[in-house]
Amino acid sequence: xxxxxxxxxxxxxxxxxxxxxxxxxxxxxxxxxxxxxxxxxxxxxxxxxxxxxxxxxxxxxxxxxxxxxxxxxxxxxxxxxxxxxxxxxxxxxxxxxxxxxxxxxxxxxxx
Amino acid sequence: xxxxxxxxxxxxxxxxxxxxxxxxxxxxxxxxxxxxxxxxxxxxxxxxxxxxxxxxxxxxxxxxxxxxxxxxxxxxxxxxxxxxxxxxxxxxxxxxxxxxxxxxxxxxxxxxxxx
Numbered sequence: 455x456x457x458x459x460x461x462x463x464x465x466x467x468x469x470x471x472x473x474x475x476x477x478x479x480x481x482x483x484x485x486x487x488x489x490x491x492x493x494x495x496x497x498x499x500x501x502x503x504x505x506x507x508x509x510x511x512x513x514x515x516x517x518x519x520x521x522x523x524x525x526x527x528x529x530x531x532x533x534x535x536x537x538x539x540x541x542x543x544x545x546x547x548x549x550x551x552x553x554x555x556x557x558x559x560x561x562x563x564x565x
Numbered sequence: 566x567x568x569x570x571x572x573x574x575x576x577x578x579x580x581x582x583x584x585x586x587x588x589x590x591x592x593x594x595x596x597x598x599x600x601x602x603x604x605x606x607x608x609x610x611x612x613x614x615x616x617x618x619x620x621x622x623x624x625x626x627x628x629x630x631x632x633x634x635x636x637x638x639x640x641x642x643x644x645x646x647x648x649x650x651x652x653x654x655x656x657x658x659x660x661x662x663x664x665x666x667x668x669x670x671x672x673x674x675x676x677x678x679x680x
Contacts, residue, residue: 487668496658496673497609542608544669551597551662553669555609 458543458556466562473530475559477543478523484546486519487553488528491540500528500541535565567593569661571672578649578679585645586675588659594639595661599669600632603656615642649679 458479467473477486488500501517503510503526510517516529530537540560544553568591578584588598596617601609613634614622621634631653633645642661646653656676660669 489671494656494676497660497671499668499671502668544609551669552599552611552614553660554611555601558608560606 458545458554460541460543460556460559462559463557464560464562466564467533469533469535469563469565471533473533473537473561473563475528475541475561477526477528477556479526479543479545479554479556480524481545481547483521486517486526486546487544488515488517488526489542489544489555491542491558493539497542530561533561533563535563537561538563567591567661567663567670569595569659569670569672571657571659571675573675574673575676576678578677580650580679581648583645583647584649584677585643586657586659586677588642588644588661588672590640590661590663590670593661593663593670595642595663595670596639598636598642598659598661600634600642600644601658601660603658603674605656609658612644646677649677651679653677654679 460477485504487502489497503517503519514531519526540558542558543556570589572587598615600612603609612627615634615636617636623629636642656674658674660671
């Protein structure tokens with residue numbers, strides 16, 4: 455399967471703590487995106503990071519990319535109960551605009 | 566950001582019938598649209614790539630005769646699940662790209678239940 459792997463599969467933390475989830479992929483990529491999905495809902499785009507970038511920030515989110523290791527991480531700082539959702543990475547290969555999604559991390563933030 | 570809509574948002578149909586799902590880009594032209602399927606507590610699996618005015622490209626293992634895709638205009642792609650069976654019950658999500666840009670804009674999804 456071309457699908458990327460994410461770990462952990464599930465993560466439960468207290469409100470205010472930081473949450474880190476990792477994504478590994480198999481092919482060379484043009485860019486990598488992170489998405490959030492609330493239960494039974496559609497996807498919300500969080501951050502796009504290009505293959506020539508190493509780190510990007512957006513509010514409480516920080517994404518890193520290590521193309522040599524074919525991996526990325528998403529850090530959510532000072533988590534809130536509203537951050538409870540599933541988080542997916544998606545990679546685009548070869549300029550096809552076709553994205554392959556990772557297996558996802560289910561995050562639960564306890565109030 | 567750009568908006569993609571899907572219709573219907575949920576549908577229940579009987580086994581053996583066909584169901585059509587529409588995906589529309591509301592404020593941009595999507596030369597390429599993608600269809601994904603998501604089973605409960607699983608990730609999204611790409612089913613096919615839909616290009617305006619040409620035949621769709623299906624991923625390995627996806628039956629093109631069962632999942633008919635039409636991309637008749639730059640703002641509309643449709644997915645028809647033919648002769649649906651209970652195992653086709655899933656969450657179907659489409660996305661569109663605004664030509665040359667990296668970000669994909671996702672629709673809200675359609676939940677299909679086949680009884």
